[in-house]
Amino acid sequence: MALATRTDPERPAQKGPRQRPEPPRKPARRPSLIGSVWRSTVGKKAVMAVTGLVMLAYLAAHMFGNLKIFFGPGEFNHYAHWLRVIGEPALHYEWFLWLVRVALVASVVLHGVAAYQLSRRDLAARPRKYARRRQGASYATRTMRWGGVILGLFVVWHILDLTTLTVNERAEPGHPYQNVVATFSTWYGNTIYIVAMLALGAHIRHGLWSAIQTLGAGRPHRDRALKIASTAVAVVLAGGFISVPIGVMTGVVS
Numbered sequence: 001m002a003l004a005t006r007t008d009p010e011r012p013a014q015k016g017p018r019q020r021p022e023p024p025r026k027p028a029r030r031p032s033l034i035g036s037v038w039r040s041t042v043g044k045k046a047v048m049a050v051t052g053l054v055m056l057a058y059l060a061a062h063m064f065g066n067l068k069i070f071f072g073p074g075e076f077n078h079y080a081h082w083l084r085v086i087g088e089p090a091l092h093y094e095w096f097l098w099l100v101r102v103a104l105v106a107s108v109v110l111h112g113v114a115a116y117q118l119s120r121r122d123l124a125a126r127p128r129k130y131a132r133r134r135q136g137a138s139y140a141t142r143t144m145r146w147g148g149v150i151l152g153l154f155v156v157w158h159i160l161d162l163t164t165l166t167v168n169e170r171a172e173p174g175h176p177y178q179n180v181v182a183t184f185s186t187w188y189g190n191t192i193y194i195v196a197m198l199a200l201g202a203h204i205r206h207g208l209w210s211a212i213q214t215l216g217a218g219r220p221h222r223d224r225a226l227k228i229a230s231t232a233v234a235v236v237l238a239g240g241f242i243s244v245p246i247g248v249m250t251g252v253v254s
């Protein structure tokens with residue numbers, strides 16, 4: 001008698017050893033909005049634009065604050081003290097400064113990581129030979145990458161110089177005016193700051209323009225005006241910062 005075997009018409013006949021039934025699959029998780037934005041190229045560009053604008057706002061405030069140095073040690077040192085007591089008594093001593101520091105560190109990290117990942121994506125999207133020789137990166141892209149690296153290194157030096165006073169030989173805690181004068185009384189202090197400020201100007205000029213385009217505010221009919229405005233912001237900021245070492249070098253600030 002022939003043995004009757006029941007076969008499931010929906011299942012293919014099993015070959016070889018019997019397979020274990022698959023464990024029930026977890027329902028696929030919907031990707032979070034933040035995760036999806038971060039993974040997309042346009043999302044990373046938006047993160048770069050927003051964090052760049054946060055840093056630009058800080059730099060504008062910092063540059064205008066620095067100009068107080070032209071009003072003498074009393075006013076500049078008082079301003080440096082005021083930065084630490086903003087928000088008192090609601091906020092404790094230096095709390096506001098710490099909030100700004102946290103926002104800045106978060107912006108720097110997000111800006112740098114997004115820039116690195118975008119440049120890796122850019123290279124991966126090119127044919128191999130082309131990617132190896134790095135010919136594809138435009139002049140502006142290369143300037144932005146190297147400018148960003150220079151500025152990152154500068155900020156580390158700057159904090160060691162005027163915040164922790166580690167590398168500033170003649171610095172005294174609690175005397176920011178005298179510490180700035182000490183920095184710009186050395187040839188290397190002037191060189192480091194002026195080179196970094198020029199890199200900052202170039203970075204802001206192109207970065208601000210790109211941020212405006214990424215955030216959708218660019219229009220063909222106002223391209224020229226936006227380019228001029230980005231250049232003007234870059235010149236005012238870099239020029240304002242550079243006026244301090246020039247002031248010390250020329251004896252206007254002493």
Ligand code: HEM
Pocket residue numbers: 059062066080083101104151155158159162163176180193197200241242244245
């Ligand atoms: C000539 C140019 C500059 C001068 C004279 C200057 C001066 C100073 C001084 C005196 C401080 C210490 C403030 C204090 O502790 O009371 C400081 C802190 C700082 N500056 Fe500048 N600065 C200059 C340019 C820049 C630039 C271009 C950047 C960024 C690209 C920058 C970023 C910072 C940061 C992140 C701090 C640390 C703030 C903190 O957490 O205490 N500075 N600067």
